Amino acid sequence: MQSSPKKASWWQVFKSVAASVLGVQSSENYKNDFEQPTIVPFAIVGVLFVLGLIGILLLLVNLSV
Secondary structure, three states, rough: OOOOOOOOHHHHHHHHHHHHHHOOHHHHHHHHHOOOOOHHHHHHHHHHHHHHHHHHHHHHHHHOO
16 A cells, blocks of 8 residues: 655745756656645746746846846
8 A cells, every 4th residue: 555645845846846847857756746635836836936937037128128
């Protein structure tokens, strides 16, 4: 009987989302992410990560003008 995977911390979720966005996520971490009991932390961190990236890009564009 398999035990349920340990719930990921917010820091682990952030690292996983960042690695996935940058395309450097390992196969082992990828499988571990899909074994998590809920997708909610990944969705929240993913949306915040993308909004932060957009904010940084807007800031860089405004500073270069």
